[in-house]
Amino acid sequence: MINSGEVLILPYHHVVGQADVKxxxxxxxxxxxxxxxxxxxxxxxxKSTVVRAFSLMTRDRLPVTLPINxxxxxxxxxxxxxxxMQGEAKEQMGLLEEANGGLLYVxxxxxxxxxxxxxxxxxxxxxxxxxxxxxxxxxxxxxFGLVGTMNPEEGGLRPQLLDRFGLMVIVSELDxxxxxTMVSTVLRFDEEASRSDSRWIKNGLENDLRLRNxxxxxxxxxxxxxxxxxxAKLCADLAAQFNAVGHRGEVVTALAARAxxxxxxxxxxxxxxxxxxxxxxxxxxxHDAAHGGPAEWTEDDSALLDRILGExxx
Amino acid sequence: MxxxxxxxAARRVLLALACAALEPGLTGVLLFDLxxxxxxxxxxxxxxxxxxxxxxxxxxxTLGASTRDDELWLQPSLRLDKGRMVFATAPGPLVDNAPxxxxxxxxxxxxxxxxxxxxxxxxxxxxxxxxxxxxYGFRARWRPQARWLAACDMQEVAQISPHLLxxxxxxxxxxxxxxxxxxxxxxLGAILGEKADSELLGPLPDAWHVVLARRGxxxxxxxxxxxxxxxxxxxxxxxxxxxxxxxxxxxxLAVLDGAGVADxxxxxxxxxxxxxxDPTHPSAPTAVDDSTPPAAETAxxxxxxxxxxxxxxxVDQDRANAAPAMQPLFESGRPDTLDAFLVDxxxxxxxxxxxxxxxxxxxFAPLKTPWQQRAEPSxxxxxxxxxxxxxxxxxxxxxPSVMEAAKYQNLPGRRSRATHDACNQLVVSPSDLRSYxxxxxxxxxxxxxxxxxxxxxxxxxxxxxxYLQWAYVSRANTCVIxxxxxxxxxxxxxxxxxxxxxxxxxxGSALYRPAGRASPLAHGLELIRQVLRHAFQxxxxxxxxxxxxxxxxxxxxxxxxxxxxxxxxxxxxxxxEDALTVAEDIGxxxxxxxxxxxxxxxxxxxxxxxxxLARAMNGVVVAGRVTEMTGDAS
Numbered sequence: 001m002i003n004s005g006e007v008l009i010l011p012y013h014h015v016v017g018q019a020d021v022k023x024x025x026x027x028x029x030x031x032x033x034x035x036x037x038x039x040x041x042x043x044x045x046x047k048s049t050v051v052r053a054f055s056l057m058t059r060d061r062l063p064v065t066l067p068i069n070x071x072x073x074x075x076x077x078x079x080x081x082x083x084x085m086q087g088e089a090k091e092q093m094g095l096l097e098e099a100n101g102g103l104l105y106v107x108x109x110x111x112x113x114x115x116x117x118x119x120x121x122x123x124x125x126x127x128x129x130x131x132x133x134x135x136x137x138x139x140x141x142x143x144f145g146l147v148g149t150m151n152p153e154e155g156g157l158r159p160q161l162l163d164r165f166g167l168m169v170i171v172s173e174l175d176x177x178x179x180x181t182m183v184s185t186v187l188r189f190d191e192e193a194s195r196s197d198s199r200w201i202k203n204g205l206e207n208d209l210r211l212r213n214x215x216x217x218x219x220x221x222x223x224x225x226x227x228x229x230x231x232a233k234l235c236a237d238l239a240a241q242f243n244a245v246g247h248r249g250e251v252v253t254a255l256a257a258r259a260x261x262x263x264x265x266x267x268x269x270x271x272x273x274x275x276x277x278x279x280x281x282x283x284x285x286x287h288d289a290a291h292g293g294p295a296e297w298t299e300d301d302s303a304l305l306d307r308i309l310g311e312x313x314x
Numbered sequence: 315m316x317x318x319x320x321x322x323a324a325r326r327v328l329l330a331l332a333c334a335a336l337e338p339g340l341t342g343v344l345l346f347d348l349x350x351x352x353x354x355x356x357x358x359x360x361x362x363x364x365x366x367x368x369x370x371x372x373x374x375x376t377l378g379a380s381t382r383d384d385e386l387w388l389q390p391s392l393r394l395d396k397g398r399m400v401f402a403t404a405p406g407p408l409v410d411n412a413p414x415x416x417x418x419x420x421x422x423x424x425x426x427x428x429x430x431x432x433x434x435x436x437x438x439x440x441x442x443x444x445x446x447x448x449x450y451g452f453r454a455r456w457r458p459q460a461r462w463l464a465a466c467d468m469q470e471v472a473q474i475s476p477h478l479l480x481x482x483x484x485x486x487x488x489x490x491x492x493x494x495x496x497x498x499x500x501x502l503g504a505i506l507g508e509k510a511d512s513e514l515l516g517p518l519p520d521a522w523h524v525v526l527a528r529r530g531x532x533x534x535x536x537x538x539x540x541x542x543x544x545x546x547x548x549x550x551x552x553x554x555x556x557x558x559x560x561x562x563x564x565x566x567l568a569v570l571d572g573a574g575v576a577d578x579x580x581x582x583x584x585x586x587x588x589x590x591x592d593p594t595h596p597s598a599p600t601a602v603d604d605s606t607p608p609a610a611e612t613a614x615x616x617x618x619x620x621x622x623x624x625x626x627x628x629v630d631q632d633r634a635n636a637a638p639a640m641q642p643l644f645e646s647g648r649p650d651t652l653d654a655f656l657v658d659x660x661x662x663x664x665x666x667x668x669x670x671x672x673x674x675x676x677x678f679a680p681l682k683t684p685w686q687q688r689a690e691p692s693x694x695x696x697x698x699x700x701x702x703x704x705x706x707x708x709x710x711x712x713x714p715s716v717m718e719a720a721k722y723q724n725l726p727g728r729r730s731r732a733t734h735d736a737c738n739q740l741v742v743s744p745s746d747l748r749s750y751x752x753x754x755x756x757x758x759x760x761x762x763x764x765x766x767x768x769x770x771x772x773x774x775x776x777x778x779x780x781y782l783q784w785a786y787v788s789r790a791n792t793c794v795i796x797x798x799x800x801x802x803x804x805x806x807x808x809x810x811x812x813x814x815x816x817x818x819x820x821x822g823s824a825l826y827r828p829a830g831r832a833s834p835l836a837h838g839l840e841l842i843r844q845v846l847r848h849a850f851q852x853x854x855x856x857x858x859x860x861x862x863x864x865x866x867x868x869x870x871x872x873x874x875x876x877x878x879x880x881x882x883x884x885x886x887x888x889x890x891e892d893a894l895t896v897a898e899d900i901g902x903x904x905x906x907x908x909x910x911x912x913x914x915x916x917x918x919x920x921x922x923x924x925x926x927l928a929r930a931m932n933g934v935v936v937a938g939r940v941t942e943m944t945g946d947a948s
Contacts (some may be wrong), residue, residue, distance in 0.1 A: 009443050043480040044554045044556070044558075049443060052443060065446050071448070073451060074451065080451065081720055085720055085721075087724035151477050154475065154679050154681050181541075183536075183544055183558060184541045186558045187541075191533055191534075
């Protein structure tokens with residue numbers, strides 16, 4: 001792989017706003033079974049920057065990235081051409097295999113070509129990558145979390161792919177005060193990134209490290225967090241009330257609520273944990289969104305959620 | 315300290331390009347209404363500034379309507395290595411490897427006509443922290459540093475994806491840019507093939523030259539007050555790219571001016587440069603009028619400056635350029651507190667971000683690779699959506715073909731053949747050949763005119779269903795012309811949009827738009843005439859089209875009123891007569907590939923109007939409304 005030019009990414013700590021996006025990524029890190037995060041938002045809302053900064057913070061490297069114009073040999077895997085020409089058959093790992101156990105990031109996921117989407121869906125739904133082409137014949141069990149960013153102005157996602165994302169976050173525009181902070185931060189990063197001894201960047205990275213330690217600790221203890229039958233029923237009721245298609249909605253709601261409890265240092269999942277994650281877990285699984293309509297969470301939805309949560313509180 | 319005054323278009327463009335050369339974060343610059351002949355000289359001047367600012371060579375790449383992915387990301391090559399022919403792939407022109415390979419400069423002479431592959435490449439790389447490529451076994455990851463210089467006609471902005479336009483937050487009006495060469499020089503230059511114009515933008519002022527030549531932007535702080543003013547100027551603009559770009563532009567201006575702090579005055583200067591108006595004071599634009607002397611208070615600020623970097627040559631240049639073109643598109647006249655309202659929508663000064671207000675004329679999801687499903691064989695002119703084993707020699711995909719061949723070079727059969735022929739060449743067999751799979755160019759078209767004023771109490775979806783179903787089954791392009799909608803920016807005009815397929819959600823919305831008061835039927839038919847002419851004369855792939863007009867024929871807006879945007883007096887039957895005249899023009903096209911029908915809205919009175927309309931278009935009338943009017947369905 002050719003790597004050219006030092007990649008400069010703003011430390012996660014310095015990313016302004018985007019609380020919901022950060023929360024979703026952190027929950028997915030604590031409980032990878034959530035299955036990934038879809039970040040939908042208008043152009044220029046730092047969606048990609050947050051994802052890359054998060055990956056650098058938690059994994060010390062950029063995420064395995066699937067560009068929208070990738071060819072299928074790079075997605076599934078193929079042969080190393082140079083070695084082939086020397087008479088040696090050397091396998092080249094595909095991006096899906098490379099993302100095994102981690103994240104596969106797709107920027108502009110709604111612009112991905114249909115045949116690549118089909119490959120991802122095949123592997124994500126079965127957990128098996130099968131390569132039978134060009135004299136290659138191999139089968140491998142893999143699992144990865146899918147993280148995608150998209151601008152809904154450019155079209156939506158196929159329902160099958162939408163469902164593969166455990167959580168969905170709709171990025172909101174920053175208010176004027178945060179916008180001002182964002183502008184100042186970006187310009188400061190421009191300045192500081194050119195200095196090798198920047199205290200500001202160092203401070204950001206130290207904070208990132210502290211957060212990473214907290215997230216890793218939460219990940220270790222997430223399985224010890226108790227989820228009661230009452231809370232599990234609440235997750236199921238919410239999915240039913242919001243007309244979520246299939247059963248992945250309630251499962252992901254419960255997984256995310258437990259991850260949030262672990263992140264907050266709680267020993268059991270409480271109603272407020274469920275309430276916090278329910279929009280992320282359910283909004284893209286409702287009937288309209290699952291059949292090609294817009295995924296959105298309205299004030300009426302929030303009111304309904306509050307009512308259901310209120311009834312569920314002991 | 316000096317504060318910049320922007321005179322001629324040349325000065326604006328020169329300054330914007332100097333800022334882009336100085337500030338690595340200003341990667342996308344869009345020039346509005348640049349004369350196509352001036353793209354090359356402007357590019358040359360920008361390239362020289364980049365060379366000065368970076369100390370590197372400049373690698374130029376031009377993208378156009380036929381640019382394909384294979385040309386952008388990979389550079390395949392064949393070379394002889396130890397007596398054997400080796401196929402290798404190297405990074406393509408969009409893969410940055412600065413400073414080793416020089417700094418990239420991507421030129422898009424017409425952004426409207428940029429190919430799908432080029433548009434997707436821009437979205438992937440412009441302004442991104444990191445970009446990557448994974449194609450045909452080749453992998454690369456890099457920090458995009460190339461500058462993009464694009465041009466487009468402001469009137470055509472609505473055809474471009476806003477997602478793509480957002481990658482070009484620095485916009486400059488170049489409408490007034492004129493060549494400084496006289497006619498004789500131009501003729502001689504054209505005949506002798508000499509460089510067109512080396513002084514188009516005027517010489518780079520010495521102070522700027524010094525700053526650029528330092529090769530590295532010095533530190534410059536942006537105070538909170540300036541950041542706040544930037545946010546205030548941009549209002550509720552979508553996303554953060556514009557704010558960040560304006561901040562970087564502000565900083566670059568301050569640095570060019572030798573300042574260590576980019577204060578609010580530089581914010582105002584940056585806003586003037588791109589033609590941004592103050593939303594909090596709409597009658598007091600930030601721009602200084604080119605053609606009039608500055609107001610006294612502004613002049614005082616300018617007088618206080620010590621070094622406005624303008625040479626005598628600049629002034630002459632400005633004068634030469636200014637005369638014919640001092641009607642700036644972005645900039646309004648001097649602040650005038652007498653008029654606190656806008657008289658007419660068209661009088662309002664244009665914004666550097668016209669896509670925020672323009673009625674979209676682009677296709678639905680324009681950056682997405684088209685669907686492959688089709689009922690009919692397609693031509694070979696559609697967008698590339700993949701490769702397959704070639705069955706003919708048409709439309710071969712050379713890179714995948716050679717790559718396929720390269721995989722098998724070491725097999726005994728091919729090795730012996732290469733040895734036998736003693737040519738040491740890459741052996742390509744017919745089974746290696748790959749051809750492009752292309753999205754179909756549409757061969758069917760449905761043109762629908764929906765007159766919302768005739769829909770009272772009528773669910774016209776039933777009447778339209780057969781035509782929509784035909785469009786779905788045959789994967790037809792669908793063009794919808796809406797007349798008389800209440801939700802329209804101008805009720806005197808009809809509006810159209812084109813969808814790749816009938817599944818486009820805009821079509822569903824268009825079917826149930828509430829009715830307004832005006833019915834610009836003549837203008838709607840005029841739009842149809844243009845669409846059909848374009849479809850049959852320029853898009854030769856269209857084999858069959860259906861024109862479905864749903865109207866009661868009672869147009870009440872004359873065509874002239876629609877075109878000029880105002881009604882000047884009583885209209886009488888003029889709207890109806892104009893509609894019939896345009897309908898006759900459509901009928902006179904005599905297209906045997908066009909099926910025309912008018913869905914009878916059963917108007918009462920004037921029930922004969924739909925029949926007159928159909929007769930004029932050489933079409934037929936079909937029954938539409940079958941129930942009595944029961945009230946307003948809208």
